[in-house]
Every structure is written in structure tokens, then in C-alpha cells.
Amino acid sequence: MTESTNGRPHPGPERHRGAVTLRRDSIPPSTADQKLLDSEHRGEWKTKDSWRVLRIQSEFVEGFDTLADLPPAVSVFGSARSAPDSYECELAESLGAALAEQGYAVITGGGPGVMEAANRGAAEAGGLSVGLGIELPFEQGLNDWVDIGIDFRYFFVRKTMFVKYAQAFVVLPGGFGTLDELFEAITLVQTKKVTRFPVILMGTEYWGGLLDWMKRRMLDEGKISAMDLELIQVTDDVAEAVRIIMDSGARNGQQ
Numbered sequence: 391m392t393e394s395t396n397g398r399p400h401p402g403p404e405r406h407r408g409a410v411t412l413r414r415d416s417i418p419p420s421t422a423d424q425k426l427l428d429s430e431h432r433g434e435w436k437t438k439d440s441w442r443v444l445r446i447q448s449e450f451v452e453g454f455d456t457l458a459d460l461p462p463a464v465s466v467f468g469s470a471r472s473a474p475d476s477y478e479c480e481l482a483e484s485l486g487a488a489l490a491e492q493g494y495a496v497i498t499g500g501g502p503g504v505m506e507a508a509n510r511g512a513a514e515a516g517g518l519s520v521g522l523g524i525e526l527p528f529e530q531g532l533n534d535w536v537d538i539g540i541d542f543r544y545f546f547v548r549k550t551m552f553v554k555y556a557q558a559f560v561v562l563p564g565g566f567g568t569l570d571e572l573f574e575a576i577t578l579v580q581t582k583k584v585t586r587f588p589v590i591l592m593g594t595e596y597w598g599g600l601l602d603w604m605k606r607r608m609l610d611e612g613k614i615s616a617m618d619l620e621l622i623q624v625t626d627d628v629a630e631a632v633r634i635i636m637d638s639g640a641r642n643g644q645q
Contacts, residue, residue: 449542457520457540457554460520463520465553465558466508467564468507468508479503483508484511486507488628492636498522499523502533504562504563506533509535514535519535524542525542557635559590561592562593576589576618586638588635604619
């Protein structure tokens with residue numbers, strides 16, 4: 391065990407599992423999501439899944455109870471791997487500040503990179519900064535700019551909170567997790583599970599190839615309609631993104 395500069399043991403790797411913090415040798419080799427979904431754990435399905443239902447229920451209750459009194463909020467997504475001086479992090483910080491100045495809480499996944507930048511922008515502008523973390527097999531944890539933080543075991547519970555308590559999604563450059571949130575949001579709007587819910591891509595150069603492919607393959611081959619593409623709005627302008635969100639809120643009587 392290494393020591394930190396103040397002489398205390400360095401905590402080393404850390405994992406958050408709901409209200410529990412695990413460090414060093416106490417970190418298990420798998421996550422709660424993996425045990426629920428992976429067929430390798432099939433032998434546990436009859437003996438443990440019924441109890442997992444209660445744990446899942448408790449995560450919903452904790453999330454609903456904690457977030458119910460949030461002001462109007464916007465969920466911001468993007469890569470945890472982006473460097474602090476990257477274009478997308480600078481954009482996210484400006485976005486977080488602009489949203490806070492208009493009275494919106496900013497919700498992110500609570501991690502580093504783009505998420506931390508958006509949380510920082512909101513916090514430094516005097517707004518409410520929210521982080522919804524997730525138990526992962528590698529070290530992450532909530533960033534220091536989160537005012538209200540919840541650590542979830544299960545992705546699907548966390549994803550419900552992102553949608554339920556947000557008036558819009560803003561999606562900055564990111565990887566698989568960002569794409570997952572993006573396409574889930576679009577699907578929910580397309581199928582009218584949520585209505586009048588802006589989905590805004592920021593980073594026209596980054597998202598250009600994906601949008602071109604959607605038009606050239608999905609639209610041209612009849613897999614989606616032209617109206618479906620209109621569910622996504624693209625900009626590099628923070629002020630425009632905030633205006634789109636505010637206009638949608640005004641139409642819904644939220645402002």
C-alpha cells in the first residue's frame with residue numbers, strides 16, 4: 391500500500407456501489423449490472439434475482455426522492471476521456487455556465503472529461519450541478535464539481551433519471567456511452583414516450599459523419615423518415631443551444 395503526501399495510506403482504486411464505497415481488495419471482480427445480465431451468472435437467477443428486484447426498487451426510490459425537487463434541468467452527455475483543454479470540454483463548460491445563468495440545473499454522468507466540464511461551468515456560474523454516477527469495473531467516481539450526486543448500480547435506473555428530470559439533452563463528442571444516451575433519447579421522442587424534448591448535438595464536425603450516414607443509409611433506405619431526422623438539432627453555438635431549450639420550455643409552460 392502506497393502512502394500519500396500527508397503520510398496517510400493512499401486509497402488506491404475506488405468503486406462506488408450505491409451508498410457504499412469500496413477500495414483496494416474489497417472491490418469485487420464484477421459489477422451489479424454484470425451479475426444481473428451476464429449469462430455466466432445464470433446459476434444465481436432463481437436464488438438472487440428476486441432480491442435484486444428490491445435493490446432495483448430502492449435505487450428508483452432514492453433517485454426519485456433526491457431529484458424530485460430539482461428546478462428545470464438539462465442532461466449533458468459527452469466523453470469521460472476528453473482532456474480538460476479539449477474543444478468539447480471548453481464547449482461543455484461554457485454550456486454549463488449558460489444553462490445555469492438561465493436557471494437550469496445541469497445533469498451529467500458525474501464523471502471526468504466533458505461531464506466534469508459541464509458540472510464545473512454550472513457550479514462556477516452559481517447553478518445547481520448534478521452527477522448521476524454508475525458502478526463501473528474501472529475507477530471513475532463523481533467529479534468535485536457535483537453538488538448533488540447519486541451513484542447507481544444499474545444503468546437502466548440511471549438512464550431513467552437522465553430523462554425523467556431533464557427538459558432537454560445536449561450531446562457533445564463522446565463514445566459508446568454517449569451514443570447510447572443519444573439514440574435512446576431519439577427513440578423515446580420518436581415513439582412519443584416523451585414529447586417536445588429537444589435533442590441537441592454540439593460539435594458539427596464530430597457528428598457530421600454520423601448524420602451523413604443516417605441520411606445516406608437510414609433515410610434513403612426507408613429505415614427512418616425525414617421527420618425523424620428533424621428530431622435532432624445540431625449547432626456549435628452555446629447561445630443557440632440554450633435558446634432552443636428555452637423556446638421548447640416556453641411552449642410547454644415550463645418558463
